[in-house]
Amino acid sequence: MPPFMNTLGDWAERADDTLTRMRARLGLLHPLQLVPYRSYGTATRLYVKGRLLTDKGIKEPDPSDSRWHNLLNMYRRFDSDEISGAMLSVQPADGSHHPVVTDEEGYFTLNLEPAVLPEPIDYLWYPVDVLLQKSPPPFPTPASLRTQAMVLIPPTDAEYGIISDLDDTVIQTSATDLIRMARTVLLRNARSRLPFKGVAEFYRALQLGRNGKRNNPFFYVSSSPWNLYDLLEDFLTLNNIPPGPLLLRDMAVKRKSAADASAHHGHKLKEIDNLLLTYPQLPFVLIGDSGQEDANIYREVVRRYPGRILAVYIRDVNLPERAAMVERVSEELRQDKVEMLLVKDTVQAAEHAAQRGLIFQEAIPAVVAEKRKDETAPDGPEEPTSGEPVMK
Numbered sequence: 001m002p003p004f005m006n007t008l009g010d011w012a013e014r015a016d017d018t019l020t021r022m023r024a025r026l027g028l029l030h031p032l033q034l035v036p037y038r039s040y041g042t043a044t045r046l047y048v049k050g051r052l053l054t055d056k057g058i059k060e061p062d063p064s065d066s067r068w069h070n071l072l073n074m075y076r077r078f079d080s081d082e083i084s085g086a087m088l089s090v091q092p093a094d095g096s097h098h099p100v101v102t103d104e105e106g107y108f109t110l111n112l113e114p115a116v117l118p119e120p121i122d123y124l125w126y127p128v129d130v131l132l133q134k135s136p137p138p139f140p141t142p143a144s145l146r147t148q149a150m151v152l153i154p155p156t157d158a159e160y161g162i163i164s165d166l167d168d169t170v171i172q173t174s175a176t177d178l179i180r181m182a183r184t185v186l187l188r189n190a191r192s193r194l195p196f197k198g199v200a201e202f203y204r205a206l207q208l209g210r211n212g213k214r215n216n217p218f219f220y221v222s223s224s225p226w227n228l229y230d231l232l233e234d235f236l237t238l239n240n241i242p243p244g245p246l247l248l249r250d251m252a253v254k255r256k257s258a259a260d261a262s263a264h265h266g267h268k269l270k271e272i273d274n275l276l277l278t279y280p281q282l283p284f285v286l287i288g289d290s291g292q293e294d295a296n297i298y299r300e301v302v303r304r305y306p307g308r309i310l311a312v313y314i315r316d317v318n319l320p321e322r323a324a325m326v327e328r329v330s331e332e333l334r335q336d337k338v339e340m341l342l343v344k345d346t347v348q349a350a351e352h353a354a355q356r357g358l359i360f361q362e363a364i365p366a367v368v369a370e371k372r373k374d375e376t377a378p379d380g381p382e383e384p385t386s387g388e389p390v391m392k
Contacts, residue, residue: 031055032083032142034130036149037229038245040219041126042278043117048090048110048128048149051226052102054081082106085136090149091129093118099133105250107226117153124217125150152245154217154279159209160310160358161279163272164287165294166222166246169315170199171235196315198346198371200241205350205363206285207242218244221271225249247271265293269300276305283308285358287349289315290322290342295329302338311356312340313349347371
């Protein structure tokens, strides 16, 4: 990154921090909010991540929310007031206390080795308490501000893990069309954004696998910013798509070396590297789309970790030049004995997964049925009739 951009980024960070502190002194700041992020770990190491922000009062999404309401909520997400320099305590079930300080963007991250694992919630998920101990001046420290960070620990009998992109893989975003993408991202909420047809049933079949225990872990790696975390998590829940750690990207201006040619490429590759290194005995299925760099990223993963990738599914976004690129990568991977399929829909992916023994053959009719159901679903909610202004 050029020196001028580095300087500009530093100025922007300092100005934002000064403005936030000034609002705190004047009593104009919203209450503080600890936002835990779903993360992952092992029986001997837990990775805890979250953020300390002011609570902008974004409520649960509703199908009747107008586009104006959704746009205001999106503005609130990106107009975040981050609290840096706060002292937190991470407290796993073994009774230990681990101090951590929020960084300049309000994030806290901690790797810890608990003596005792907490009791799991919902089988794969383990809770870890996080408590705000002291806010930096001039922010008041609430009497008791705490939350639980959920950490996924795959069981030893999991058959494989699934690493999936989100935009244009799970969620219809139209990332290759800037105008359509802007309308979708800015003017819709978790209830009005649409999943790709049949994706929820296909992902549930992958989570079930062939052992019938529904314990194959999902990990979602996306270049979406952390500011969209609540929207993306709500989307997965509302559409009954298996939950998993959301590994998103910090949108803040950062210093980058000349070697960082693609932030998108570098972010995804780093997160996938961490997953495969964390679970060295677990093979993986990779799922993405042809709209960006997923095929190239996954090719690199296959070659970095020989024998670890069972299959790669790339959803076709209907751009001929991108499809041709995926086909070239797929041909290259034949020598690595890994199949990369460019698929037109989830049914095609499910049929291949059943042939490979990744899911039950009996799961395919359910994927077909859900795809047909999704095809008949309306394209988003009706326009609201309330007095709120509607964005056209």
